[in-house]
Amino acid sequence: MVAGAQDFVWFHEYAHLLLGHLVVGSCPEVENEADLFASTIIAELSRWNGFFSVGMVVMLMILVLMETQKGTPVTRTHPIAGIRLLTALSPFEESERLVLRELVDAVQSALGPVLRQLGYGSFVILL
Numbered sequence: 001m002v003a004g005a006q007d008f009v010w011f012h013e014y015a016h017l018l019l020g021h022l023v024v025g026s027c028p029e030v031e032n033e034a035d036l037f038a039s040t041i042i043a044e045l046s047r048w049n050g051f052f053s054v055g056m057v058v059m060l061m062i063l064v065l066m067e068t069q070k071g072t073p074v075t076r077t078h079p080i081a082g083i084r085l086l087t088a089l090s091p092f093e094e095s096e097r098l099v100l101r102e103l104v105d106a107v108q109s110a111l112g113p114v115l116r117q118l119g120y121g122s123f124v125i126l127l
């Protein structure tokens with residue numbers, strides 16, 4: 001699962017190099033393009049090993065959780081994490097997206113009450 005998260009980051013950074021993003025700099029459109037590039041590769045790799053997609057989705061859910069906590073600085077260079085998660089799911093086939101949405105729901109159901117009890121903010125991802 002960790003490999004999927006790491007590979008998503010590698011492919012995202014590789015997209016910046018490959019697509020000439022280093023010349024234009026970071027902005028939400030460029031970051032979205034890099035996310036889409038990376039998730040397209042992850043979607044293909046997941047057809048051999050589903051843990052690639054699980055790692056990517058859990059990592060993006062962690063970003064959503066971090067962004068929803070008070071005191072977290074708002075990024076101006078990247079889309080908000082919920083949008084990044086939606087973008088990352090877009091290259092998957094509908095049946096694969098359904099499974100990944102179930103994963104998101106299961107993680108939210110398991111973590112939400114615990115996080116609320118610990119005083120963290122709400123953790124809701126609507127896909």
Ligand SMILES: [Zn+2]
Pocket residue numbers: 012013016031034
């Ligand atoms: Zn980037």
